[in-house]
Amino acid sequence: MQPFRYTRPIQVQDALEIVAGEEDAAFIAGGTALVNQLRSGERRTTHLVDITDLPLVGLEVTRQGVRLSALERGTAGDERVRAGYPVVAEALLAGASPQIRNMATPGGNLLQGLRTPFYREAVLEGQREQVSTGETSDSGYRYGPIFSTGTGVYGSDLGVSLAALDAVVVAEGAGGERRLPVTEFYREPSPDKPRETFLEHGELITAIEIPASPAAARSTYLKVRERASYAYLVVSVAAALELEGDTVRSSRLALGGVAAVPWRAEAAERTLAGQRLSRDVIEAAAQAAVSGARPSPQNAYKVELVRRAVIRALETLGGRA
Amino acid sequence: MTRMGRGIDRIEARIKVTGEALYTADVPVENVAYGVLVGSTVASGRIRRINTREVERMPGVLRVFTHMNTRYPGEVTPETVGELRLSFSDDRVHYVGQVIALVAADSLERAEEAASLVRAEYEEAAAVTTFEMGLPSVFTPTVDEGYVEAEPDTSRGNFEAAYADAPVRFEARYGTQKYHQTPIETYATTALWEDNRLILFESTQYVVGAQTGMASVLNMNPDNIHVVSNFTGGGFGAKGHLWPHTIRTAMAARELGRPLKVQLTRPQMQTGSAYQARTQQTIQLGATEAGDIRAVSHTNISQSGLDDRVEPATDLTRVLYDFPNLITRERLVRTNHNTGGAMRPPGDGPGLFALESALDELAHQLNMDPIELRRRNHADRDPDQDKPFSGKALLECYERGAERFGWAQRDPVPRSMRDGHELVGYGMASASRLQQAMECQAAVTLHADGSAVVATGVAEIGGGSYTTLAQVAAEDLTLPYNRVAFRGGDSTLPAASGSFGSMVSASTGSAVKLAAMDARAQAARLAVADSGSPLFGVAIEDVVAQDGRLVRRDNPNRGESYASILTRAGRETLRGHGRFVPNEESPFSSYAFGAQFAEVRVDELLGIVRVSRFVGAFAAGRILNEKTATSQAKGGIIYAIGTALMEGVHHDHTSGRLINANLFDYHVPVNADIPSSKLDVIFIDDGDTAVNLLGAKGIGEIVSIGVPAAIANAVFHATGKRVRELPLTPDKLL
Structure with missing residues (x-):
């Protein structure tokens, strides 16, 4: 392990200045992702700035929505969130075991990095950037994306649920505060632009805001994985419906495990709009959700799995009072 | 008793x-x-x-x-x-x-x-990085000075003729992954x-x-x-x-x-370290309409690494059933991997996934209950060695396992049982494991304070050997268990067997038993020769142990404790020695047997399989400690639920690099995968007193054998879909 400095400031401004001033400095909160990445050599740092003591804890629930501070760990069990934003609570519960949830933070969750085993291997030869875009990897990787290139898939359950609800990431940096919608927060890395988000070096997530909406209250998160707990998603669906009788007024569908970013299934949302939530409409929406997928032979099953997961999620919501 | x-x-x-x-x-x-x-x-x-x-x-x-x-x-x-x-x-x-x-x-x-x-x-x-890449160069291994110890082909009867004549034929190919032991x-x-x-x-x-x-x-x-x-x-062979x-x-x-x-x-x-090699197995069965299996061929291709090594998947096919006409073949493909090795349960684990799946398929084809098919083809003697078994209670395992499981409630028609989103299925498989033995030694030392110490250099790998071996000595000496201490894990102690091959209880256990008997006999000799002893002059064969004392067989009130014998003799300690030597000339063939029963629930839409109930019934001679044995059996079943549902080492085809060599990506079961309150273990006494001095057989491996087939068979019963390549992940059931 590379030697590094460790600092634990108590003011946000101090934390921002330290990281901004040092190219390989990094923020650390719960460390459930970063420590592993440092141990494996996937990431290197010269200075860890521990933000645990920053005043970034708190959960506000108002008529306008939820404001979740970056270090707030109590969201999954909060009754207001469970009632008004079930998709978020369910995603958090599906995201990790209780031990990890008690360490991890929402801000860190959104920055956990792409899921691809090739990162770990690539660090052996300093190839991380090439591999993260799929250039030197095996095209037959069965967990790879179906809507983007490379091998990396977006794996944050929380992030997929936030993308469905049009949540906004609040970040603070040298240039002041910025507000980035979750759907525009991530980008597919490329060799010349290896960063996976639009966050600048030295910017710190301070909060996440989830706007209230009628759909949010009727929402659900479905995670398909290959063991019952302590496993990343293979695919996932965050779904939210605003119903009038059995007619869909509006809907939100986001998919995990299908691309390098949380994938908003807009075509499926358009298919649902204004329709009665019948079996046929659900099937059509599910089909629309996977239209345009470009799987490899090894991960072609994901297309069918996503289609079926969308059906299950919508049926669940249709039956949910 | x-x-x-x-x-x-x-x-x-x-x-x-x-x-x-x-x-x-x-x-x-x-x-x-x-x-x-x-x-x-x-x-x-x-x-x-x-x-x-x-x-x-x-x-x-x-x-x-x-x-x-x-x-x-x-x-x-x-x-x-x-x-x-x-x-x-x-x-x-x-x-x-x-x-x-x-x-x-x-x-x-x-x-x-x-x-x-x-x-x-x-x-x-x-480089040849995968099994598939090596497959075109499949070859027949030859016995060498390395890890190929057995002839690759065996046969009995006339398979070709019997298969040609069989009114019912079945053929299928099965696959198991490359597995790593992943001890904690x-x-x-x-x-x-x-x-x-x-x-x-x-x-x-x-x-x-x-x-x-x-x-x-x-x-x-x-x-x-x-x-x-x-x-x-933990070791699991690694x-x-x-x-x-x-x-x-x-x-x-x-x-x-x-x-x-x-x-x-x-x-x-x-x-x-080693791993369990990937296998691809082809099974052919020829049977009568009534379910008498007349012809069997079992060909296994296993993936070799640097050294040629067979994952011996066909061994049990020669023994488990009374197949009169049989061919088994072991083949290899060479790949640029490290050398494979023993991993619980070696050979028989992959082998019985194939054989027990094939029997389930044949039973379905014959419209016959899977247990009935196995009963019909039961081997009363070891057909491979042509010897009687020293103990075999496989039929009782079927019977009592089925009863505990509720097998009678099974509607044989696939897809006939449902609970909400989930299809429900029942499946079963046989299990068996050869009893291996190794020469080893132990010492049991009596102390003047009335305690005893067992010493043998056995490695405690998690199964509870230190405890069960101390128990063997305590029982022989009739001392309270808490008066017997144990020393192990050290090469300066008497040489124990390896903690593998399900052999600690049987081999090292026998050495401990012999050592305790020796200590007891020495104490008895001291007593009968000592005029101050209540046992003075008693014939040595009339001295027995009871309640921590040596007493007269005909009058248990006449006797004294080990402590008083040693004290009067001025001895601080008395050391008994035991050497166990396996009987190479045994007239018997010794195996443990079992039957595994699984209930699965399969999400019909998403293809997610969970094991909702499991019963394992094992006949493995005398069980030395019910608690540690039950824990070991449950652990072995859980381990093999992983084999069935999620496990496998994966390499990048291009570079050959390992892509899931960590405990997050290499899946083994977590608590949420296991029906812990519905995981049931039954031990059945096969009455075997010939296998060794203790009548004990190892259970470390058999408990995992047959589990993946029972689960795959249950998945077929639930869904009507036969998965012949493990693991049973959702992609295979869509």
């Missing part, structure tokens, strides 16, 4: 759960240096150069060991090492992760940092030298094997090698052999003049 041993808590339970138990890497050693291994990043070729000089200049680095500064003074044998070409032998690279450097530094952190900066330049060669404790070695004497703290399943193996490769007298392994954090990193660590410690500790990382475990 029940032969079931009492369910006693483990001796070491408290120190294990409180963290006091010292595993190999925990043992404090003064002035220790730390070593970190570096693996190759290519699958085939030669090392042109390694930047060792540069790395040696880094802070705290003591030395970098590579093939350039390594010469092994002695020899290796397939019995002692898991791969015949030791790492650092030369500049050749045969697989990704092959150890090419050992970096020693004065702290672990400095060693890790330096190791991460080791770079090798390679002259790369073409990664390998650790600490080596220190005192003059020319080596003290080796080692994670091992076989203390004596580590000692003699090191002696051979270092060209030393075994008496100058002291191996200590207080506790081993720690049965000596591995090159241990050897090089010991040599490096001598060269550095300083103790050296090396612990493998989790990813290094997958190439630092």
Whole structure:
């Protein structure tokens, strides 16, 4: 392990200045992702700035929505969130075991990095950037994306649920505060632009805001994985419906495990709009959700799995009072 | 009288759960240096150069060991090492992760940092990275001086004719993955030298094997090698052999003049030791309409690595049923992987996935109950050795397992049982495992204070051996269990069997029993010759043990405690010795048997399988400790639920690199996967008194055998879809 400095400031401004001033400095909160990445050599740092003591804890629930501070760990069990934003609570519960949830933070969750085993291997030869875009990897990787290139898939359950609800990431940096919608927060890395988000070096997530909406209250998160707990998603669906009788007024569908970013299934949302939530409409929406997928032979099953997961999620919501 | 041993808590339970138990890497050693291994990043070729000089200049680095500064003074044998070409032998690279450097530094952190900066330049060669790539070059192995010990083909009767004549025929191909043992404790070695004497703290399943193996490769007298392994954090076969990193660590410690500790990382475990080879098996069955199986062929192709090695998947097919006309064949494909090896349950695990799946398919084809098909083809004698079994209660396993499970409620029609979103299925499979034995020794020492100490150098790998072996002595001496202490895990103690092959209870247990009998006989001889003893003058054969005393057989009130015998004789201690030698000329064939029953629930839409209920019924002779045996059986079933549903080592096809060599991506079951309140184990006494002195058989392996087939059969019953390649992941059931 590379030697590094460790600092634990108590003011946000101090934390921002330290990281901004040092190219390989990094923020650390719960460390459930970063420590592993440092141990494996996937990431290197010269200075860890521990933000645990920053005043970034708190959960506000108002008529306008939820404001979740970056270090707030109590969201999954909060009754207001469970009632008004079930998709978020369910995603958090599906995201990790209780031990990890008690360490991890929402801000860190959104920055956990792409899921691809090739990162770990690539660090052996300093190839991380090439591999993260799929250039030197095996095209037959069965967990790879179906809507983007490379091998990396977006794996944050929380992030997929936030993308469905049009949540906004609040970040603070040298240039002041910025507000980035979750759907525009991530980008597919490329060799010349290896960063996976639009966050600048030295910017710190301070909060996440989830706007209230009628759909949010009727929402659900479905995670398909290959063991019952302590496993990343293979695919996932965050779904939210605003119903009038059995007619869909509006809907939100986001998919995990299908691309390098949380994938908003807009075509499926358009298919649902204004329709009665019948079996046929659900099937059509599910089909629309996977239209345009470009799987490899090894991960072609994901297309069918996503289609079926969308059906299950919508049926669940249709039956949910 | 029940032969079931009492369910006693483990001796070491408290120190294990409180963290006091010292595993190999925990043992404090003064002035220790730390070593970190570096693996190759290519699958085939030669090392042109390694930047060792540069790395040696880094802070705290003591030395970098590579093939350039390594010469092994002695020899290796397939019995002692898991791969015949030791790492650092030369500049050749045969697989990704092959150890090419050992970096020693004065702290672990400095060693890790330096190791991460080791770079090798390679002259790369073409590599066969996967089973599929090697398959076109499939070949028949020949018995060699390495790991191919058995002739690849066997037959009895006339398969071709019987198959041609069979009114019902069935043929299918099955696959199992490459699996790694993933014990929770990664390998650790600490080596220190005192003059020319080596003290080796080692994670091992076989203390004596580590000692003699090191002696051979270092060209030393075994008496100058002291191996200590207080506790081993799981092995499952991974720690049965000596591995090159241990050897090089010991040599490096001598060269550095300083103790050296090396612990493998989790990813290094997958190439630092053996694994269970991937298999592709083809089974042909020819039967009558009534379900008499007349013809069977079983061909297994297993994936070999650097050394040829067969994953012996066809062995049980020769024994488990009374198949009159049979062919078995073992074939290999060579790949650029490390050498495969034993992993619980070796051979029979993959083999019975195929055979027991095929029988289920045949039963379905014949419209016959799967248990009935197995009953019809039951082997009353071992058809392979043509010998009677020393004990066999397979039919009782079917019967009592089925009863406990509720097999009678099974509607035989696939897809006929449903619960909401989920299809429900029942499946079963047979299990069996050869009883192996190994020569070994033990000592039982009586003390004048009335206590006893059992000593044998057995490795405690998690199964509870220290406890059950102490129990064997306590029962023989009729001492209260808490008066018997246990010492193990040390090569200075009498040589125990390896803790593998399901043989500790039977082999080392027999040695302990003999040692206790010897101690008891010596105490009896002291007493009958002592005029002060109530047993004075009694014939030695009329002295028996009862309630911690030696008494007259015809009058149990006449007798005295071991303590008083020793005290009056002026003896502090009295040491009994036991040597167990397997009976190579046994007129019997000895196997454990079992039946596994699974209930699964399959999400019809999403293809997610969960095991919702499980019953394992095992006939394995006398069970020494009901509690540890039950725990071991449950653990073995859980382990094999992983094999069925999620497990497998995966390589990048292009580079050959491991892509899931960590516990997050290499899935084994977590609590949420296991129906812990509906996991039931039954032990059935087969009345076997011939297998060994204790009438005990090993259960470490049989409990995992048959489980994947029972689950796959249940999935077929639930869904109507037959999955012939493990694991049963959702993609296969869409």
